Amino acid sequence: MTAKTETKLAQARHRVEAAARRTDTREWVVARRTRTRHLIELGGLVQKAGLVDLADDDHATLYGAMLELAAKARDENAGDVLALWKRRGKRAFDAEAEGAGNG
Structure with a gap:
């Protein structure tokens, strides 16, 4: 062969x-x-969300920011915070979908 x-x-x-x-x-x-x-x-x-650019792709910075988010989500006002984040996220997704539909 x-x-x-x-x-x-x-x-x-x-x-x-x-x-x-x-x-x-x-x-x-x-x-x-x-x-x-x-x-x-x-x-x-x-x-x-633009976090990679904001943190200059630094893993420690990104991880620290995510730890801060997790801590806020565990606070006594967690329900309100999570509801706010969810509304903002849905609005952003909807705006993106609307923009894609127009483009």
Whole structure:
């Protein structure tokens, strides 16, 4: 077998293995994929809110800001704070969707 043939076989084997990984339905694989998707969405929200630029992409600053948010959400006025954040978030999503619909 030539080197070129071996390379083609290796590439084909890799494609088959990659396809199998994408369609793996074992419970732990599905759970990991779901968690990964959730984490990516959360990262997108951090980016969308402009926190990455504001903090100059400094992980310690971002983490500190998130710890501060979590502390506020645990305060005695947590219900009010969470309701306020939810309203603001919904308005921002609605405004973004409206802007995308007009553009």
